[in-house]
Amino acid sequence: AKDSGRGRICTFTADMNLKVVERMRLLSRARLAFDRQAFTVHYQPQVATRDGRVRGFEALVRWTDQELGPVSPDRFIPVCEDSGLIVPLGLWVLETACIEAAGLACRGAGDVTMSVNMSAVQLAQHDFVPRVLEILARTGLPANRLELEITESQMIGSLDAAIGKLNALRKAGIHIALDDFGTGYSSLTYLRTLPINTLKLDKAFIDDVHRRPDARSMVSSISRIAHDLRHSVVAEGVEEAAQWEVLSLMGCDLIQGYFVSRPLPADRIDAFLAAWEDRRAG
Numbered sequence: 001a002k003d004s005g006r007g008r009i010c011t012f013t014a015d016m017n018l019k020v021v022e023r024m025r026l027l028s029r030a031r032l033a034f035d036r037q038a039f040t041v042h043y044q045p046q047v048a049t050r051d052g053r054v055r056g057f058e059a060l061v062r063w064t065d066q067e068l069g070p071v072s073p074d075r076f077i078p079v080c081e082d083s084g085l086i087v088p089l090g091l092w093v094l095e096t097a098c099i100e101a102a103g104l105a106c107r108g109a110g111d112v113t114m115s116v117n118m119s120a121v122q123l124a125q126h127d128f129v130p131r132v133l134e135i136l137a138r139t140g141l142p143a144n145r146l147e148l149e150i151t152e153s154q155m156i157g158s159l160d161a162a163i164g165k166l167n168a169l170r171k172a173g174i175h176i177a178l179d180d181f182g183t184g185y186s187s188l189t190y191l192r193t194l195p196i197n198t199l200k201l202d203k204a205f206i207d208d209v210h211r212r213p214d215a216r217s218m219v220s221s222i223s224r225i226a227h228d229l230r231h232s233v234v235a236e237g238v239e240e241a242a243q244w245e246v247l248s249l250m251g252c253d254l255i256q257g258y259f260v261s262r263p264l265p266a267d268r269i270d271a272f273l274a275a276w277e278d279r280r281a282g
C-alpha cells in the first residue's frame with residue numbers, strides 16, 4: 001500500500017511537470033503565432049427567433065499552429081490570460097471584428113451587431129475603456145453596433161471597478177452581454193447589478209430544452225426575469241429545429257448555434273447571408 005502511494009505521488013508530480021511543459025510550449029507557439037499574424041477570426045451568426053433574420057455575429061478567435069495543428073481557444077485562451085498575451089491578442093480580435101462589421105455595413109448588412117469576447121484580464125487593464133473607444137473611432141464602426149461579451153466569473157474580486165468601466169462603455173453606446181449564464185457561480189444578483197443589455201444562456205441550458213420540462217421552465221423563468229430587467233436573451237448552442245421552436249415559445253430573442261451555422265471565416269459571410277435569406281424565404 002505504501003509503495004502504491006509513493007507511485008501515485010510520483011505520477012502526480014510527473015503529470016504536473018508535463019502540464020507545465022505543455023503550457024510553456026503552447027505559450028511560446030502562441031507568442032510566435034501572434035508575431036507572425038497567424039491568428040484568424042471566425043464569425044457565428046445570431047438570428048431572431050421571431051422572424052429568422054440575422055441580427056449579428058459573434059467573433060471567435062482561431063489558431064492552427066504549424067507544429068501543434070488546430071488549437072482550441074478553450075486551451076490557448078487560459079494560457080494567454082496567465083501570460084498577459086490576451087491583452088494585445090484581444091485588442092487585435094476586437095479591431096479585426098470591428099473592421100469586418102464596418103465592411104458588412106458597406107455591403108448592405110448595416111444593421112447587424114458584432115459581439116466580441118472580452119477576458120477579465122483585458123477588463124482589468126487601466127486603459128481598457130479608452131483602448132476600446134479608440135478602436136471604434138479608428139474603424140468607423142458605430143458604437144451601437146458593437147457588443148462586448150463578459151462572464152460573471154470574471155467579476156469576482158473587482159466588481160466595482162468592472163461596473164465602472166462597463167458603465168463608461170455603455171455611456172458611449174456599446175452594448176454589454178453577460179456570457180455563459182447558468183454556468184459557474186451564476187447568481188441572479190449579477191443580473192441586477194451588472195449594467196448589461198443582453199443575457200446569453202449557456203448551451204448547458206439549451207441541450208435538453210426540447211426534451212425536458214425542467215430545462216424548459218428554467219429557460220422561461222430566466223427569460224422572464226431578464227425581460228423584466230429589459231435585457232434581451234440569446235440562446236447558445238442551438239443544434240436542432242425543435243430547440244428553436246421551444247426557445248421561441250420560452251421567450252428567447254435570439255439563437256446562435258450549429259443549427260443556423262458554425263462559425264465562418266470572413267470570406268464566407270456574404271454567401272451565408274444570401275443562402276440564409278433563401279432558406280428563410282423558402
Ligand code: C2E
Pocket residue numbers: 044059060061072073074077090093117118119179180236237238239256257258259263
Ligand atoms: P463562448 O464565448 O461561450 O463561445 C461559444 C462556443 O461554442 C464557441 O466555441 C462556438 O464555436 C461553440 N458553439 C457555437 N454553437 C455551437 C453548437 O451549436 N454546438 C456546439 N457544440 N458548440 C457550439 P469556440 O470558438 O471553441 O470558443 C470557446 C471559448 O473560447 C469561447 O466560448 C470563449 O470563452 C473563448 N473565446 C473564443 N474566442 C475568444 C476571443 O476572441 N477572446 C476571448 N477572451 N475568449 C475567446
Ligand code: CA
Pocket residue numbers: 058117149179
Ligand atoms: Ca461568447
Ligand code: CA
Pocket residue numbers: 179180200202236
Ligand atoms: Ca458562451
Ligand code: CA
Pocket residue numbers: 180
Ligand atoms: Ca463558453
